[in-house]
Amino acid sequence: MVDIQLIRTDSEKVKIGVQKKGYDVGIVDKVLELDEKRLELLKKVEDLRKERNELGELGAQRTKEDEERGKKIKEELKSLETEMESATSEFNQVLQGIPSLPFDDVPEGKSESENKVLRTVGEPTKFDFEPLDHVELAKKLDIIDFEAGAKVAGSGFYYLKNDAVLLELALVQYGLNFLAKKGFTPTITPDLAKEKYYLGTGYLPRGPEAQIYKAEGLDLGLIATAEVTLAGLHADETLNEKELPKKYGGYSHCFRMESGSYGKYSKGLYRVHQFTKVEMFVYSKPEGSQEMHQELLGLEEEFWESLGIPYRVVEMCTGDLGAQAARKYDLEAWMPGRGDWGEVISASNTTDYQARNLNIKFKRGGRTEFVHTLNGTLVATSRGMIAILENYQQKDGTVKVPEILVSYVGKDKIGGESTK
Secondary structure, three states: OOOHHHHHHOHHHHHHHHHHOOOOOHHHHHHHHHHHHHHHHHHHHHHHHHHHHHHHHOHHHOOHHHHHHHHHHHHHHHHHHHHHHHHHHHHHHHHOOOOOOOOOOOOOOOOHHHOEEEEEEOOOOOOOOOOOOHHHHHHHHOOEEHHHHHHHHOOOOOEEOOHHHHHHHHHHHHHHHHHHHOOOEEEEOOOEEOHHHHHHHOOOOOOOOOOOEEOOOOOOEEOOOHHHHHHHOOOOEEEEHHHOOEEEEEEEEEEOOOOOOOOHHHOOOOOOOEEEEEEEEEEEOHHHHHHHHHHHHHHHHHHHHHOOOOEEEEEOOHHHOOOOOOEEEEEEEEEOOOOEEEEEEEEEEOOOHHHHHHOEEEEEOOEEEEOEEEEEEEEEHHHHHHHHHHHOEOOOOOEEOOHHHHHHHOOOEEOOOOOO
16 A cells, blocks of 8 residues: 555656556545545544543542543443544555555556667577467377366466476476575465455455455465465565565465456466466565665576577566556567567566555664565466467477476487477
């Protein structure tokens, strides 16, 4: 959530940020109105409590009038406390609707069409034959079964088989080893989280933009990313300044409803309901978060360069940042099957937005401050597999294994005879 003090003292700045993200600026005035109502009720409650305590201190000196006043205070407090609880709940709900404010130098725009390409690394892969997309390759090589997945779990689910299993596990193991060498703590997180944590990180459980599969009858939902569980790891804690930055490399399965229509490029593994991910998550001091964001982006680029996949770095415009991020970058890999770039990972700086929701602070000197949280995907195996299968396909129908992954996969080729 956004700092209420900032909204009170500089509502115009907040409105500018809210408008840049494409939200209705009227929400800022609504928050201020509800905040004023809540504070008025709070003052009345505190005044009555003070009067009640003063009457209690009279002891045996209390008169009959004092006794009557005490009874009246009790009734008034009961009514006011109920009213204040309702007002506070409404205030918090509306406050949650204000997005994290974008940094001033984020490119302005309304949709992904206005995102800014910062650089391209590598040339789109060229072939001396007609390349196949990953769905066709997977079928010919007998490594992914979309039909069986749809039969058992519904559209958007799939079975990995044979060498696709080895490739997925190779990406995960290489990714975790890569991060461990960079000072990240490898972590396997729960695949479920309580509502507090997925709401606190900005993932919605209901409504038209719902992303979470809820566990019926339980305060639990399947996580959309390890970002949720890694943010929850230190919820309601005060960290020591010397511990920061704290860096985690999280492995988890991810579940997303992905309702809606996304067009022809969503077929196969590109937009699925379940996949595996290696996620970076960092708790940082505020003054170091922008530098840390660049570090996460640099690690993502180093990883994808090591796989030999052509990619480009794109900065999201204000209207495509989502609620949580103050700045966000995407890496888009070249995907020959579509003849275009496709998003494979992203990196976001959410500043103190998630930390305020989840009450994550650090101690500096004699005071406490909210940390900044950052997240970046190193690899989502589903989209990583698309990029590898399509870019490394050979004329004879086999797929070369990227050199860096050969020792993890145990072979240098998918399909045909390995030379390893």
